[in-house]
Amino acid sequence: MPEPLREVIGKACPLEADDVDTDQIFPAQFLKAIERRGMESYLFYGLRHDERGNVHGRFVLDRPEFRGARILVAGKNFGIGSSRENAVWALTDYGIRCIIASSFGDIFYNNASKNGLLCIRLPGQAVRDLRERAATAKLTLTVDLAGQTISDGRTSVAFEAEPHIKERLLKGMDDVTFTLENYEAEIREYERRIPRFVIPRTPRSS
Amino acid sequence: MVTGKTIFSKVWDSHLLAERPDGQSLIYVDRHLTHEVTSPLAFEALRKAGRRVRRPDLTFAVMDHNVPTGDRSLPVSDEMSSKQMKALTGNATQFGLTLFDYFSPYQGISHVIGPELGLTIPGITLTCGDSHTSTHGALGALALGIGSSEGEHVFATQSIWIKKPREMAITLRGRLRKGVTSKDVILSVIRRIGTGGAIGNVVEFVGEATSNFSVEERLTITNMAIEGGARTAIISPDEKVYEYIRGSKFAPTGADWGDALEQWRSLPTDPGAVYDSRIDFNISELEPQVSWGTNPAMTVGVTESIPSPSEAPTKEDALSVERALKYMGLAPGTRITDIPLDTVFIGSCTNARLSDLTESARVIKGNHVNKDVRALVVPGSQLVKRRAEELGLDKIFVEAGFEWRNSGCSMCIGMNEDKLSPGERCASTSNRNFENRQGPGGRTHLVSPIMAAAAALHGRFIDTREVELIDPEELAPGGLNA
Structure with missing residues (x-):
């Protein structure tokens, strides 16, 4: 169950690229774990490492001035592609708690909401402006989820948050418990009505 | 005025368990396919919480992502792959699921075996921890690719929380030239709408060219709809689909087959149904992509x-x-x-x-x-x-x-x-x-x-x-x- 997330205060790091797919965020060769730990070492692996597998230090998150960034300012269509939740786990394991972009892949967006990672959609120009300011490595933001504002200490912009995601993040809610405690009756009632043909026949040996 | 319903809204409405004021809907899941790569942590979470898989009879496990494709009589040399495969066998046994393992004559890619074994049928809801789950929509199923946390939720509750997607119709008109295929069609669609063009939408492919495609040509189209950002894709089923399913391993038989056909024939989108957006493609002049x-x-x-x-x-x-x-x-x-x-x-x-x-x-x-x-x-x-x-x-x-x-x-x-x-x-x-x-x-x-x-x-x-x-x-x- 994720920790509740009320606000994110931290340095913003620019990622100047559109269409950052989850294969880039977490390459498939590292998907073979059966336990969840240490995923940050595979984050953006192909972009951070040279051919010998050493960190070359040129990727933005490895530059000293952005170390410890909590907020990533990306482009459009962030997190498209594969459904791998490892992409979200690697970002949160690294310490990223908030991503600002003009659009997100649907499955990534859902996965993030279940792991205490706040995805904020802003218009393209607003994202571009923030990214340019973040490039100075001097942009520290306070993202207030309850109040739905992003502030740099002087000015503040509002963002939209979907009510269910906001509630889930604020409370660090576990969906399974919530569903079973509140909707067991509806599920059971539905199961009484499933047509017989929908349930696969008892399989012959496979 | 009475407006027609889309196939998506028919399937959605019939599986809707609850709607919350915050815009989330709880949808029953008729079929859950799971594989060795995205499932281990979901099973682990079930174990930790002392939960079971609610409907093992609706849940099917298959090894596809990391299996070697060489000689199956040889041991799996990659230690990590072997561990994930063994974990799936252990989890399928512990939770009582049907498993198509490395040696099964029915093993294959989840999105190929679902339709060919009759596990995917029109009008059902289907989830799988893989983004290409949209594939199954070609048979008229509402098929959703999900992450591991959502997979755990489906295991435990046989349902999924989802915000109702918008509906986009993509009309395919005309007739392909020889040497041009449905793969070229979907590549050109994605080229036109972009990788994020259908984000937040269920895309229904309609039009005479869609109907003219074989079931397998349609499966290629719905498979790649995700590459245009679609939450999923769907196509109204027809006789070709029913023939594709008939006689397959898990297909309904006897009286059930008749009941199934009767329900399936009520699924196609009604005339006059309204979409949030529409795009038209004429495929007659399309060249190979x-x-x-x-x-x-x-x-x-x-x-x-x-x-x-x-x-x-x-x-x-x-x-x-x-x-x-x-x-x-x-x-x-x-x-x-x-x-x-x-x-x-x-x-x-x-x-x-x-x-x-x-x-x-x-x-x-x-x-x-x-x-x-x-x-x-x-x-x-x-x-x-x-x-x-x-x-x-x-x-x-x-x-x-x-x-x-x-x-x-x-x-x-x-x-x-x-x-x-x-x-x-x-x-x-x-x-x-x-x-x-x-x-x-x-x-x-x-x-x-x-x-x-x-x-x-x-x-x-x-x-x-x-x-x-x-x-x-x-x-x-x-x-x-x-």
Whole structure:
């Protein structure tokens, strides 16, 4: 169950690229774990490492001035592609708690909401402006989820948050418990009505 | 005024368990497919919480993502893959699920075996921890790709929380020319709408060209809708779909078959149904498509050339093109037909069904793979493989110089031994040309099975409208009756 997330205060790091797919965020060769730990070492692996597998230090998150960034300012269509939740786990394991972009892949967006990672959609120009300011490595933001504002200490912009995601993040809610405690009756009632043909026949040996 | 309902809204409404004021809906899940890579942590979470899989009879496990495609009598050499495969066996046993393991004659890619075994049927809701789950929509199912946390939720509750997607209709009109396929159609659709064009939408493919496609051609289209950002895709079922399902391993039989048909025939979208948006495509003039960049929207026709960053409409687009060209090792202005290839991969949940292999074989038969090309066929399932072998297709491929493998996701995702080397250039019938997708440093060009076959013979792309296609009747003399 994720920790509740009320606000994110931290340095913003620019990622100047559109269409950052989850294969880039977490390459498939590292998907073979059966336990969840240490995923940050595979984050953006192909972009951070040279051919010998050493960190070359040129990727933005490895530059000293952005170390410890909590907020990533990306482009459009962030997190498209594969459904791998490892992409979200690697970002949160690294310490990223908030991503600002003009659009997100649907499955990534859902996965993030279940792991205490706040995805904020802003218009393209607003994202571009923030990214340019973040490039100075001097942009520290306070993202207030309850109040739905992003502030740099002087000015503040509002963002939209979907009510269910906001509630889930604020409370660090576990969906399974919530569903079973509140909707067991509806599920059971539905199961009484499933047509017989929908349930696969008892399989012959496979 | 009475407006007609779309197939999506019919399936949605009939599976709706609850709606919350915050916009979330709880939807019952009729079918859950799970595989070795995205399931271990979901099963682990169930164990920790002392929960069971609510409906083992509706849950099916298959090994597909990291299985080797070589000799199955040999041990799995990759220790981590072997661990994930053993974990799935253990979890399927503990939670009482039907498992298609490495040695099962029904093993295959989840999105190939679902439809071919009759696990995917019209009107059901289906989830799988894989983004290409949209594939199953071709049979009229509401199919959703989900993450591991959502997978755990489906295991425990047989339901999923989802915000109702918007509805987009994509109308396909006209008739394809010889040598052009449904793969070329979906690539050109993604090129037009972009990788994020359908985000938040369920896309229904409609129009006479959609109806004219075979079920397997439709499966290629719904499979790749996710590459245009779609939450999922769906197509109203018809007699072709019912025939495809009839007699398959898990298909309804007897009186159940009659009940099923009656319900299925009520599913297609009603006349006058309203969508949030509509896009029209005429496919009559479409030429064969080849992707040149690092996402599926970076695609051009075979007679076109590699684009230049200077022609890009925005600074961001120019940067994307520049970066893609650098990764792909291509110069602006290069003709598509002048790109030399190292590898040809015919496989994946997009294009490794029997008809895909048949179409490729129509090009291959009696010819030989170019001396500089490594070519492999990885059937989408062991059942596809057996059926192809019954038709003698394996011999056509092997005699031409192709490797004939066992089933799995293979070089589409590069999680087993089937990988590209850095810089290696591949014509692939798969769905993603992302950086490092087919192996670190590998360069992917997405194409149809016919183009892949032609490219294997020539060592470069050629206009498949001009390729001789052997009559399917002559492909396998005697065929099944031999």
